[in-house]
Amino acid sequence: MDSVLISEFKAKCIQLLKMVNETGRPLLVTLRGKPIARVEPVRTSPKDQIQLGRMKDTLQIKADIVHSDTTTDWEMER
Numbered sequence: 001m002d003s004v005l006i007s008e009f010k011a012k013c014i015q016l017l018k019m020v021n022e023t024g025r026p027l028l029v030t031l032r033g034k035p036i037a038r039v040e041p042v043r044t045s046p047k048d049q050i051q052l053g054r055m056k057d058t059l060q061i062k063a064d065i066v067h068s069d070t071t072t073d074w075e076m077e078r
Contacts (some may be wrong), residue, residue, distance in 0.1 A: 003028040006036065 029037040
């Protein structure tokens with residue numbers, strides 16, 4: 001990951017933001033050698049978005065999950 005001093009980031013902000021967007025590589029902004037911010041490109045591809053229903057038909061319920069009796073499945077200490 002590339003890094004840049006905050007003073008340089010301030011002076012070249014637009015240019016650096018365009019570079020991050022074009023290259024897709026994040027940029028670490030530092031102040032006195034310590035990281036204070038990370039600039040990342042916005043991902044808009046369909047694979048990065050959560051798709052509702054994408055797991056449909058991948059699970060099978062084989063028994064009643066609402067009225068199940070699990071008391072015999074666990075040991076209780078008295």
